[in-house]
Amino acid sequence: MKKDKISELKTISRHARKLIVEMLICAGCGHPGGALSSIDIMTALYFDIMRIDPHDPKWDERDRFILSKGHSSIGLYAILHLRGFMDRTTLLTFRQDNSNLCGHPDMHKVAGVEMSTGSLGHGLSVGAGMAFAAKCDKKKHRVFVLMGDGETQEGSIWEAAMFASHHKLDNLIGIVDRNMIQIDGNTEDVLALEPYKAKWEAFGWDVADIDGHDFVQIQECMRNIPRCSDKPTLILANTVKGKGISFMEHNPAWHGGGLKGEHAEIALNEVNASLEKDRK
Amino acid sequence: MAKKSMRHECAKHLVALGAKHQHIFALEGDLKESTQSIQFQTAHPGRYIDCGIAEQNMVGVAAGLALDGKIPFVHSFACFISMRAIEQVRTSVAYPRLNVKFVVTHGGISPGTAGTTHHAIEDIAIMRAIPNMTVLVPGDAKEVQQALEAALARNGPVYIRLGAGDAEDVYDEKANFAIGKATQLRPGNDVIIITTGTFMYEGVIASDILRKEHKINARVLQMASIKPIDREAILRAAEEAKCIVTVEEHNIVGGLGGAVCEIAAEVGNARVRRIGINDHFCGVGSQVCLLRQEGLTVENIIDTVKSF
Numbered sequence: 001m002k003k004d005k006i007s008e009l010k011t012i013s014r015h016a017r018k019l020i021v022e023m024l025i026c027a028g029c030g031h032p033g034g035a036l037s038s039i040d041i042m043t044a045l046y047f048d049i050m051r052i053d054p055h056d057p058k059w060d061e062r063d064r065f066i067l068s069k070g071h072s073s074i075g076l077y078a079i080l081h082l083r084g085f086m087d088r089t090t091l092l093t094f095r096q097d098n099s100n101l102c103g104h105p106d107m108h109k110v111a112g113v114e115m116s117t118g119s120l121g122h123g124l125s126v127g128a129g130m131a132f133a134a135k136c137d138k139k140k141h142r143v144f145v146l147m148g149d150g151e152t153q154e155g156s157i158w159e160a161a162m163f164a165s166h167h168k169l170d171n172l173i174g175i176v177d178r179n180m181i182q183i184d185g186n187t188e189d190v191l192a193l194e195p196y197k198a199k200w201e202a203f204g205w206d207v208a209d210i211d212g213h214d215f216v217q218i219q220e221c222m223r224n225i226p227r228c229s230d231k232p233t234l235i236l237a238n239t240v241k242g243k244g245i246s247f248m249e250h251n252p253a254w255h256g257g258g259l260k261g262e263h264a265e266i267a268l269n270e271v272n273a274s275l276e277k278d279r280k
Numbered sequence: 281m282a283k284k285s286m287r288h289e290c291a292k293h294l295v296a297l298g299a300k301h302q303h304i305f306a307l308e309g310d311l312k313e314s315t316q317s318i319q320f321q322t323a324h325p326g327r328y329i330d331c332g333i334a335e336q337n338m339v340g341v342a343a344g345l346a347l348d349g350k351i352p353f354v355h356s357f358a359c360f361i362s363m364r365a366i367e368q369v370r371t372s373v374a375y376p377r378l379n380v381k382f383v384v385t386h387g388g389i390s391p392g393t394a395g396t397t398h399h400a401i402e403d404i405a406i407m408r409a410i411p412n413m414t415v416l417v418p419g420d421a422k423e424v425q426q427a428l429e430a431a432l433a434r435n436g437p438v439y440i441r442l443g444a445g446d447a448e449d450v451y452d453e454k455a456n457f458a459i460g461k462a463t464q465l466r467p468g469n470d471v472i473i474i475t476t477g478t479f480m481y482e483g484v485i486a487s488d489i490l491r492k493e494h495k496i497n498a499r500v501l502q503m504a505s506i507k508p509i510d511r512e513a514i515l516r517a518a519e520e521a522k523c524i525v526t527v528e529e530h531n532i533v534g535g536l537g538g539a540v541c542e543i544a545a546e547v548g549n550a551r552v553r554r555i556g557i558n559d560h561f562c563g564v565g566s567q568v569c570l571l572r573q574e575g576l577t578v579e580n581i582i583d584t585v586k587s588f
Contacts, residue, residue: 133344
């Protein structure tokens with residue numbers, strides 16, 4: 001049973017990668033690198049971990065997800081489509097004139113988007129506020145906030161980190177997409193984050209260090225987040241920027257950019273081959 | 281007439297509103313005595329969060345609370361909300377139209393000798409430029425109460441700016457503040473004095489002296505609602521009088537004076553003179569000293585009116 005779920009998640013993430021590629025071709029722009037590094041995490045959240053209802057996006061007891069790294073919207077949109085929040089026609093309007101699917105997501109335009117994001121360093125505070133409100137009302141839902149590793153160079157993240165542990169927000173789960181790459185290069189060359197795990201621990205968080213592309217590890221970790229630990233949880237998901245498209249992997253040049261010509265062809269072939277392999 | 285502390289009056293009234301509305305939360309950035317949010321903490325401790333010296337996070341937390349149906353009133357000094365945390369205000373509150381209220385104190389040059397770091401002479405301009413934001417600058421205790429109630433009744437972000445000092449009572453019992461409406465405090469068609477914040481008091485005194493001693497009928501409009509602004513009242517002023525004088529404890533760039541000019545330029549022949557801080561950082565001095573240096577006095581209002 002567990003194994004079936006894992007292979008189901010793998011298949012979903014392959015479909016999501018294909019959609020990301022299609023959207024990048026249609027739009028001619030977007031942010032592929034961080035969407036591809038975090039798509040497995042979002043797949044697990046939306047198809048295994050979070051209590052949500054696509055037919056009732058505002059269901060009061062739903063778990064909340066904030067994409068603090070709003071530039072990875074392309075991944076979120078793909079997942080929301082696969083989970084039944086939006087149709088394919090809408091999905092392919094990504095970044096077209098007058099589309100609801102902006103490069104950075106707008107909560108008032110897309111069902112399932114909890115918070116408008118895009119400027120880095122905002123999401124964890126907002127998630128902390130939501131988690132605080134849930135505690136006040138004795139509600140059981142949880143709040144998940146996905147951040148980029150480069151994003152955590154913002155000081156406001158650490159203000160929020162202090163706030164969350166001070167208020168014992170064990171219903172708040174931060175996830176860092178640790179792909180090691182930001183626009184201008186390797187995070188350790190631009191503005192070093194290491195010792196990273198120790199930083200979060202020093203700020204009072206329980207830290208789980210996992211492979212962010214291994215669904216067994218993701219599931220094991222996320223299914224076992226303690227609910228009454230008095231500490232917020234940080235999932236340090238070690239990932240590969242551009243994961244799944246050979247020429248994008250580990251390549252800062254593909255933080256942002258659309259797909260056309262030969263690149264589009266190679267990318268489509270690779271995601272199709274990956275799905276093909278799945279069918280066999 | 282009596283003088284009252286705007287901060288204390290505001291806090292007292294928020295405590296009363298908090299008793300009626302269980303969704304109201306108060307957030308503070310380590311200034312609870314100065315902002316007087318301590319009153320809310322004492323009355324409603326379960327709905328009070330001192331966020332410490334971390335204004336950006338405080339505004340983000342407020343956004344999160346609002347997303348879950350709470351109505352957070354965020355307290356700090358005007359300079360810190362309008363500048364330190366402005367991107368959170370703009371992007372995480374105003375853009376998603378979240379129901380967050382900002383109650384800021386120490387606006388203008390009211391921090392006096394504390395110095396330029398703590399003055400806020402840009403905040404109205406900054407807040408006014410943000411879509412979805414409502415900007416209120418009430419001028420006495422009664423207007424503060426009414427502004428708080430109006431802010432609560434409005435679903436969306438509101439910035440309420442107070443000074444540090446005391447304010448003379450100006451409003452009579454019948455006066456009725458409303459968002460988007462000017463309040464006429466004195467009639468007159470020779471000149472229109474438009475004030476905001478506590479300067480409605482100086483405006484009224486100046487108008488009375490002008491009428492009595494100089495036979496000039498100066499209408500006084502209190503513009504406590506800077507955004508949305510009472511467009512009709514300004515258009516009427518620009519058509520009915522030859523001159524308009526604006527008075528504000530703020531840079532003359534982008535605040536009340538700027539807002540009035542933008543609208544008055546569309547019609548009529550009225551010229552506008554702006555009294556305020558003349559686009560420079562103020563030196564060291566008490567609020568009274570600095571206001572005198574900047575010409576924010578009854579005498580200068582009268583002289584400016586007469587100079588037309």
